[in-house]
Amino acid sequence: MKKLLSILSFLILFSTNAQNGDTNYNTVDSLIQNPDTTIVKKPTISYNPLTKPNTYASPQNPNYWKNKMPHEGYWQQDVHYIIEAEIIDTDNMIKANQQLIYTNNSPDELEHVFFHLYANAFEPDSYLDKFRKSNKMLTRFREDELKKKNLEILSIKSNDKSLDIEIDNTIMKVYLEKPLKSGETIKFDINFESYFGGEESAGNVRRRMKTYTEYGNKHYNGVHWYPRISVYDSKFGWTTDQHLGKEFYGNFGCFDVELTFPENYIVEATGYMTNRDEVLPEELMKKLDIKNFATKKYNTPPSTIIRYNPDKKKTWKFHAENVHDFAFTADPSYRIGVADWNGIKAYSLAQEQHAAKWQNAADYAAEIVEVFSQDFGMYTYHKIIVADARSGMEYPMITLDSGRDPGYRGLLIHEIAHMWFFGQIGNNETYRAALDEGFTQFLTAWGTEKIEGKYMTKDASYVNDTILDNQNVDVLDRIKWLKNNKTFLNKYYDSHTNQLDAKDDDAFYRYTMDASENNTPKLNTHSHDFGGSLAHRGSYTHVYGKTATMLYNLQYVLGDELFLAAMKNYFETWKIAHPYLNDFRNSIIQFTKVDLNWFFDQWLDTNKDLDYAIKRVERLSNDTVAVTIARKGEMEMPIDLTIDSKFGMRYNFHIPNNWFVKKTSATVLPRWIGYGNLNKEYTFKTHIPSGVKNIMIDMSGKLADSYMINNRFNGNIDFSLDYGVHKWANLRKYELKTRPGLWYNSFDGVKIGTSVNGHYLKKHHVLNANMWLNTGAMKGDEFDGNAQNDKVSYQIKYSTSMYKYVKNSRLRLAASELDGLSYFSIGYNIKDRSKMNTLDVSLSGFERKDDSDLNYLIYNDLWIPEKKNTNITVNIAHKYYYLQNNKLSGHGNIQLSLKSSSIMSDYDFAQLTLEAINRNSISGYQIHTRFFIQRGFGSNFPLESMLYAAGSNPESLMENPFTRSKGWIPNDWTGYSNNSGTFHMGGGLNLRGFSGYYMTEPTDDGSVNIYQGTSGIAFNTEIDYTSKIPKLNYWGLSSYIFMDVGVMNENNTTEKIAFSRPHMDLGMGFSWELSRLWDHVLDSEPLVLRVDLPLYVNHSPSTENSIKLRCIFGLNRAF
Template sequence: MKKSAAILFAFIISQFHAQQGAYYQQSAKYKMDIDVNAEKFTYQGNQTLEYTNNSPDELHVVYFHLYWNAFKPNSMMDQRVAGQGKNGDSRLQKDGVSRLASIPKDQEGAQNIHWIKQNGKTLKFEIQETIMKVYLAEPIKPNSTTTFTMDWDAVIPQQIRRSGRNNKEGVDMTMTQWYPKIAEYDYDGWATFDYIGREFHAPFSDFDVTIKINKDYVIGAGGILENPAEVKGYDTNAKIKADKNKATWKWTAKNMLDFAWSADRDYVVKSFDVPQGPKVFLVYQNNEKTKVWEEAQPYITKYFQLMNSHFGKYIYPTYAFIQGGDGGMEYGMCTMILGEAKDIKGLMGLMAHEGAHSWYQQMLATNESMRPWMDEGFTSYAENYVMYQLFPEDLPNPFAHSLDAYRNFIKKGIEEPAVWLGDHHDNGTAYTYASYVKGELYLVQLGYIMGEQNLVETLKQYYDQWSMKHPSDRDFLHIAQKVSGMDLKWFQNYWINTTKTIDYGIKDVKYEAKSTTITLVNNGQVPMPIDFSIITTDKKIVNYQIPMNMTHTWKEKDIYGDFKTMAYWPWTQKEYSITVPYTKSQLSAVGIDFSQRMADINLQDNFVEVK
C-alpha cells in the first residue's frame, strides 16, 4: 500500500472509531462554604471541586461559568439587549432600553476569583467576562479525577433576569447560577457559550453546600436540608442555632446539573408528599397576592402522578416551588417563579411548565444552549398534555392553542429556524416560537405522522435510555425511527432547520354515479402524509391514510381512529386524487386531518361540507 493511501485509510478508520466511540459523561462533586452579608448583598465563597474526566481525551485546560459577571453596564448581555431594541426580551428592557445599562455601580453583579488551585498547586486563569479559562498544572488524563479548590467573593446583582436582589415582589435574594460552575465537556468539546440571558448546560454533579446567613432568613432550595431543626421555617420545634446572629444551613443534592436557592425573611414553608414521590415544598411569602398557592396541593399531586406515568419517573426525592423569579426558571429539584397569580389555573400553568423541565432539562439534560427546542419545546409539550388533564377544555386535542398561536405567528413573517443557537436569535418573539412552540409541535407532528401510540412509546424509550445523560436530537430521532419503522430525517430537517410551512388543501370534489373523487393539493413547502376522512350522512366516519413516500411505511391506526391505507403521495407531486365509494347523497363532509394536529397554516380549504 502506498504511503498516501495508508494515511487515508488510517484517517477513515480513526473517524469510524470516533463515531462509534462509547458514550461518556463527565462528573463533579462540589463542597461549598458560603458566608452571606445580607445587609450588603454580598457573600464570601470557598469551594472544593472533585472533577472526573470520563472522556477519552486528556484535558489541559478547564472552563468555569461566572454568570453574574453579565449583570453590569456594557456587558455582552447589555450590548445584545441594546442591539435588539424592542425586538429583544421585554424583561431585560424598559421602554426599549436595556435595563442593564442603568445598574448602579454598587449593584453590579460580580464573581471575584481570589485564587484557584489544582491538587494544591496555584493555577493561572483568565476571565473572559462570564467565562473563566483555567490553565492546568497537570493534565487530567482519561478516567482520572482531580481536585480544584477555589476562593472568591461575589456581589449579588440588581435583579434583572433570574438572579439577584430585591425582585419586584420583594424577595431579598434569588441565588441562581450564583457560584463558579465548571463547564460541560463532551464529544462537541467545552460548552462555553457566553451568558447572554438564555439557557445553560452543565455536567451532572453532587453538591454539599453550607450557607451562613442572618438567622431571620428562610431559605428555599433544590436539595435536601440536612439540619431542619436548627434553622427557621421547616420545623415547628426548631431551635435555631446562631453564631454571631447567623444560622448555618446545610444542603445536599446528588446527580444534578446545578444547585439554586433563594432567601427571604418573610418566607413560609409548606410541604406534602406525593404518593410514590416526591416530597413537595412550597416556599413563598404568604400574603393576599399569593393566596392561590393554598389551592395548589391537589393539583400538584395529580401533576406529578401524570408526569410520572406518561413521561417517566421523577427520580429525585424532593421538589420545591419557590417564589423568587422574574417569571419562571427551572433548576435542579426546584424552580423559581413569581408568587402572584390570578387563579389556580394560571399558577399551575407556570408550575407545570417549570416542573416539566425536571424531565427535559434536568433528567434528560440536552445542551439547551445549542438545542433550546428540545428543552423548551418538549417541556411545553408535557405542560400542555398535563394541563389538558388537570383543566379539561372543549378542544380537538391538548395542543390546539399552540397550533393556533403558530398559525397566527407565521403571518408576521419574522420566523427564525429552531436550529439556531438559543442566544443567537435576532428577535425575542422568534426565539419563543422557534424554541417553545416549534419544539412542542415537533412532537405533535410526530404523533400525527407515526401515530400517538408510537409517540408515547418513543417518549418512554427516550426516558428509559437517556435519563441522567446528555442526549441530542440524533438520539431522540434514532428511537422515533426504530419505534415507528419510518424514516423521519426528512421531517426533522424541514421542521427544525428551515422555516418552511405545511399547507394542504382540497382543490376539487367531483361526484360520480357510484363514487366521489377528491383532489388534494400541496400549497406548502413541507411534505406530509395526509389523514383524510369522510363523514357519511348516517354519521359514520371513515379514515384514509395517504402515506408520503419518504417515510417508506405508514401508520395503520391512531388513537383518533383506524385507517384505510392508500397509495403513496410522492413528495415531488403537487396534486393527489382519492376516490371513495360514496355518492354525493351519502356524504355529509370530507376533510383533511379531522384531529387537527397537523400544523397546516391555512385551515380554510381543509374541509368541504357536502350540500
C-alpha cells in the same frame, strides 16, 4: 454472617432515608443489595443519593451514565461540588469556599479547563451589555452591577498551588499545572464572592440571581451564583458560549452545599435537606404551615415568626446527586405547603402575603409530577419545590415562580415540565434551545390537557377580592385596580370573548400565525442567533411554539401509542445525560424502526410550510365520489381524512406518505409519495351511501397545516355576531362577524346600518364592510331640509397577505360612498426581511359630485366639487432604533413620499415629502421630535391636497370618522379667519398655535395668506413629563410642553420659492387617551382627546398679543 451484614446495611440505609420526617425516597427498594451478593474484600458504599458521601458514580446508581450508556463510545464528565457559603444580607452578597472534584472521562488530555461566571453578564461593557446596545436597548444598571461586583474569583488553587487564569467576561479559562489525563481526577479550591446586583427594581436588565424587598423582608433567589465548570463533550470539546441572558448547560454529578443565613430566613434549595430537624423542627413547621394563612387577606403585611437578628445564624445543608446545577431561594416570609405522590415530596413556598392564593400549590405540583412521570418517565428526584419568587425559571428540583391561583397553573406546569427536559435530560440549551424550551412547551400543553381538561382554568377579568379589601394599599393602586376590574366592560368581555384550548395556546397558535406567511425559523439554530434574540422576542419564540408543534406532528405521524413509547424510551435512554437534536432524532428512528428522516429534515432544518387542501370533489354514479387533495405547501405529511355522509355516518381514511402505516382503525388508502413538484395532487374514489355531507382533513387538530380554511369541503367559515371584544383568531376557519352599525353626522342625521368583518388569522382576506341607511333624523339646525343628503352610505376595505408571491407583502383595496365623497384605492406594501424598511405603492381617486356634498365638510370652502383627484403615491419608509451613551434611547421612522396626479385627474400636481419622527427617552422624559419638508410641483393643485401650515389638509381629515363630516366638532371651532381658531388636527407643518388663522404675511405687493400652500419646512417637538407625575398616567393622561416652528412658500409653484418669515409657537398641552378605559377588552381605534395651550405665538393676529392664554382642542396627539 453474610445475611447479617446485608440486613444491617439495609437498616442503616432505611433509617437514613427516613430521617427528619422527609420522604422515603421512591427508588429505595431498588437499591437494596441482594442478600446473596458476595462481599468483596474492598468495602463499597451503597448508593444513596440523599446523604453523604457522594455515590453518584456508584455501580448501583441506575442513572449513572456508565451504567446505562446511551450508545457505544458515549462519555461525559463527572463533577462533585462542595460549597460552604454565607449570605451577608446587609451587603446582598455571598462569601463562599468551593471545592470542585472534576473527573475527566473523555479520551483526551486536558491542559486547561473553563468555568462559567454567569453573573458577570450583568455589568457595563459585558457581552450582554454590548448585545443590548446592538439592539438599541437602554440599560439601567443596579448599584453593584455598576461597580462590576457580580462574581469575583478571589483565588483558585489545585494541590495548594495557585493556578493562572484568564477571564473574558462570563468565561474563565484556568491553566492546569499539568495535563489532566483521561480517567484522572483533579480538585479545585476556589474562594469567591458573589453579589445579587442590588435591589431588583433599581435596574431594568432581567436577571435571575436577584434580591428584592417586600414589606421590609429581603428576598433572595440564589441562581448561577458560583463558578460553574463548563461542559466538555464529544461535540464541541469545551463549550464556551458567553452568557447573554438565556439558556445554560452543565455537568451532572453531586452537590454538597451549606448555606448560612440569619436565622429568620426560610430556605429551600436543590437536594435533600440533611439537617431538616435542626433548621425546620416540628414546632416551627407548624407555625409555617401555609394552611394557617388560608383566610389572610391577599397582599397584606406578613407576620413575624422569627425575629431578625443579624448576629444569629442558621446553616442549611443540602446533598444532591444526579443533578447539574444548584439553586436556592430564601425569604423570612415564606410559608410552607407539603404534598406527596409516590413518595416524592412536593413543597410550596409562598410569601405570607400571598399565601391565601397559594393554598393548592403543593398539591398541584404533586399532580404535575404524577402526570409526567406516568406519561414520559418516572421523576428521578425525591422532591419538587414551587416557590413564590417573582420569577419563572427552573433549576434541579426547584422552580422559582410567580403569580397566584389559578393564574400560575400554566407556569407551574411549564417549570415543572423542565424537570424532565432540562433537569433530568441535560441538553446543551445554549446551543439548541429547542431541546429544552420546545420539549417543555409540548409537555406544558400535554399537562394542561391532562390536569385541567381542554381549557386552562383562569381568573375572570373582574375578580373582586384583593386590593379593594386591603386598607394598607396606596390609593394609586386602588385607582389602577378600579380601572381594570369590576366594571360592566370586564363582565361583558368575559361573556363574549373566547379561550384557546391547551394545544393551541401552548403550541399551535404562535406557530400557525407565522407559518401562515412562511415566517418561521429553522430550529437547528443557535439560541443567540434568532434575530435580536433578547428575552423571547422575534423568531426566538418559535423555539417554544414550533418545536411543540413538531412534537404534536410526530405524534400524528406515529400514532399515540408508538409516539408515547418512543418518547419514554428517549427519556429513559438519555436521562442524566447530554443529548443533542441528532440524538433525539436517532433515538426516535431507532426505537420505532421507521424512516423519519424526511420528517426531521423538514422540521429542523427548513422553514418550509405545511398546507393541504380539499381541492375537488366529483360526484360519480351510485354514491361514489372522487376526492382530490392538493399539497400546496412544501412539507409532506401523511393525511387523516374524514368523510361525513348525509345519513350521519362517519368514514375515516388514512393516506400514508411512505411505507409506514401507523396503528389506526381508519381505512388505509394507497400511498401518496410525493415532494417538491412530484405528485402535488392525490385522488381517490370511495363509496359513501347517501352521498357526501362534508370532507375534513385532520379531525385531531394536530396536523400543523398553516392555512386550514381549505381543509374542509364545507363549513370553512365561522359566522358569528361581532361583540367587539378582543378574541383569539380561529386557526381552522375563516371568521365572518356582523354587528349593527350606528353613526351620526349633522347632514345625514342618524345613520343606521350593519358592519361585516372577516379575516383568517387577522392576516389573510381581511374584510371590513359597513353600510348605512341615512335617516335624516336629528339633522343639524343649519340644514333646513332643502339640501339633499345621500340616502345610503357604504365603505369597504380589503387586504390580504401576498406571501405566496412575495414574502412580507400585502395587497389592499378600498371603495366607499361616504359623507359626500366617492373614493377608491388599490395599494401594495412590501417589507424587507428585517421588516424595518417598507415600500408602499398606491393608486387612489376621489370626487365630490356636486355642491350638496360640501355640506358634509367641517371646512366646506376647502374642496371643489365635480373635480376628480386621482393620484399615485409611492412611500419609502425606514424604522430605526438608537442608543446614545446608554442615556438617550429611542426609535424613529423616516419616510420619503412622492405623490403625483394620475390619469383621469382634473388636477396637475406633484408633492415630494420627507418626514422624520423620533421618539426619545432620557431620564424619564419622553422627547418627541418631527422634521418635515415638502416641495410641491404643478400648475393646478387641489385645495384638499395642499400643504396646510397649522395641521391636516382636508384629504387627511377624511381618514378619521370624527373629522370627515360635521356633527362631532362644533362649527364655531373650525374655519379660517383673521383670528386664532380652536380646533387642531395633526398634520402639515403642524404649527398648532396658528390653527384657524389665515397667517397673513406681508409682501412687497401687500400681503398674502400662507395658511395653505405647496411647499414648506417645519420642526416640531414635545417633551412629555408624565412619568414624573404618576397619578396622571393611571387614567391615560399625559402632559407635555411643545414647540413648533416652520416656514411656508409664499409663491405659487410656477415661481421661485420664497419662504415666509419663521412662524413659531410655544406652550404646554394635555392629552387623555380615552380609549384606554376600554381598549383592554374592546377592539377599537385609539381615541385621544387633546388640549394644547399655545402661550406664545411669534406672529399672532393683529388683535392678539404674542403672549396670551390660547386654548386649542384636538383629536389624537399632534404627531
